[in-house]
Amino acid sequence: MRRRRKTKILATIGPASSTPEMIRALFEAGADVFRINMSHNSHAELADKVRVIRELEENVGRPIAILADLQGPKIRLGTLPNGERDLAKGEKVHLVRKPSVESGDDIPIPHAEIFAAIQPGEVILIDDGKVRLKIEDVGKDEADAIVENGGVIKNKKGINLPDTVLPIPAMTPKDRSDLDAALALGVDWIALSFVQRPDDMADLKKIVGNKAGCLAKIEKPRAIDWLPEILDLSDAIMVARGDLGVELPVQEVPGKQKLITKMARKAGKPVVVATQMLESMITAPVPTRAEVTDVANAVFDGADAVMLSAESAAGDYPVEAVSMMDKIAMTVEGDPQYIPIMNSQRNEPESTTPDAIMAAVHEVTSTIHARAVVCWTKSGSTALRAARERSDAPIIALTPQLEVSRRLSLVWGLHCIYTEDAQDLDDMVDRAARFAFLEGFAKPGERIVVTAGVPLRTPGATNMLRVAFVGPQKSL
Numbered sequence: 001m002r003r004r005r006k007t008k009i010l011a012t013i014g015p016a017s018s019t020p021e022m023i024r025a026l027f028e029a030g031a032d033v034f035r036i037n038m039s040h041n042s043h044a045e046l047a048d049k050v051r052v053i054r055e056l057e058e059n060v061g062r063p064i065a066i067l068a069d070l071q072g073p074k075i076r077l078g079t080l081p082n083g084e085r086d087l088a089k090g091e092k093v094h095l096v097r098k099p100s101v102e103s104g105d106d107i108p109i110p111h112a113e114i115f116a117a118i119q120p121g122e123v124i125l126i127d128d129g130k131v132r133l134k135i136e137d138v139g140k141d142e143a144d145a146i147v148e149n150g151g152v153i154k155n156k157k158g159i160n161l162p163d164t165v166l167p168i169p170a171m172t173p174k175d176r177s178d179l180d181a182a183l184a185l186g187v188d189w190i191a192l193s194f195v196q197r198p199d200d201m202a203d204l205k206k207i208v209g210n211k212a213g214c215l216a217k218i219e220k221p222r223a224i225d226w227l228p229e230i231l232d233l234s235d236a237i238m239v240a241r242g243d244l245g246v247e248l249p250v251q252e253v254p255g256k257q258k259l260i261t262k263m264a265r266k267a268g269k270p271v272v273v274a275t276q277m278l279e280s281m282i283t284a285p286v287p288t289r290a291e292v293t294d295v296a297n298a299v300f301d302g303a304d305a306v307m308l309s310a311e312s313a314a315g316d317y318p319v320e321a322v323s324m325m326d327k328i329a330m331t332v333e334g335d336p337q338y339i340p341i342m343n344s345q346r347n348e349p350e351s352t353t354p355d356a357i358m359a360a361v362h363e364v365t366s367t368i369h370a371r372a373v374v375c376w377t378k379s380g381s382t383a384l385r386a387a388r389e390r391s392d393a394p395i396i397a398l399t400p401q402l403e404v405s406r407r408l409s410l411v412w413g414l415h416c417i418y419t420e421d422a423q424d425l426d427d428m429v430d431r432a433a434r435f436a437f438l439e440g441f442a443k444p445g446e447r448i449v450v451t452a453g454v455p456l457r458t459p460g461a462t463n464m465l466r467v468a469f470v471g472p473q474k475s476l
Helices: 020-029 043-060 112-117 173-184 198-208 221-225 227-233 241-247 250-267 289-300 318-333 338-344 353-368 381-388 402-410 425-438
Strands: 008-012 033-037 065-069 084-087 092-096 106-108 123-126 131-138 142-149 151-154 189-192 213-218 236-240 271-274 305-308 372-376 395-399 414-418 447-453 462-469
Touching (some): 033 043, 043 065, 173 189, 198 213, 213 227, 236 241, 241 250, 353 447, 353 462, 372 425, 381 447, 381 462, 402 414
Parallel strands (some): 008 033, 008 305, 092 106, 189 213, 236 271, 395 414
Antiparallel strands (some): 084 151, 092 142, 123 131
16 A cells, blocks of 8 residues: 655544554554554553554555553642632642642642742643743742632642753653553554653663664653754654643744754654644544644645544544545645745755765756655665655665564655565665556656665665666566
């Protein structure tokens, strides 16, 4: 099965989409990567979903990526008298480090790390930012604050601290247990929530090693300050606009999304745009015009992938949501402005042989109107470099590593094929031409551009460019 678009689609699977029939329907509608949210799945449920996806992968003969999304630290209020309290703007409140309070004058926050880190002048947001408190004074286990935005607060509602770097790791004991389970099942990507600093990704990478790709979810303003260092330690980035839109003024989120996308593309790291992309399709069969424009803008920015959350996990129209995202991406990529925009966003190649080769591949492909770029890649680096160029031609990634073919399914423009390694240069070129023909990318007599590292089986050593003609159909 060949996709007719370059931007990839992540679909979250959940109560509305966990059966084998629904997962297959989502794949056929356009899902390239399946996200499993560990906030809502036990290890047994994770194993069952992975089994279903792997069976589907075998049936359709295409590599499919699985992303396990770790929950991360959840910071919540304690228990209030009567379960809730109405706070008025301008009211002074007293915060205490307790799991519950009996007095209506106090607000319980059972997290010592908050009182250890927060400073006067900083802000606490409650219930996705509906209530906003500004800290005036801080003690060891208490703090005084003034209500800047009032409203009703309830037991266990979430807390965000946009101004504060908390002295807590991004991985909780639950996350570590979930991570071990996901790695044992062979998932392809691990997403780390609430990344604050480079050390968070370094800790994850030490555990994961080469067993999976590590994706940093950017949903804390502090993470943007450390973005170059976080990018350097990550294999991919997600613009997680949910919490980012709570902790930042909402009007700043579009600019940060473009900044993160631009920096990730420059670094050659896949970037995913997520959260509320087709939110209305949770309950409606069609999206709003604004949502369509939102998805289209992410595609025009050159994002590697766009993601559905509740739309596909718990909504009434999961297949329709994936299908709509597929249609939007295909329409944008067919727009006359799309390729000129991609070309205008290209970065100058770095002064390395692999970057120079890929810049040449892009120029040659464009000049001779080659039908496809075919990359032989063992580690995935050659294919990632090819994708960074955002070529108009399709990119076929041939790899002898099944886990690499799955992982690359997240990356812009890559049609991944798991195959035995080439025996020599002639075999490499010959089989590249045959794959291009048999997968429907090129006809006999048309040209393709082949790139790889020579000597063969040398990871990261992209140094060869070859133009080849496609011959008559042959079996592989």
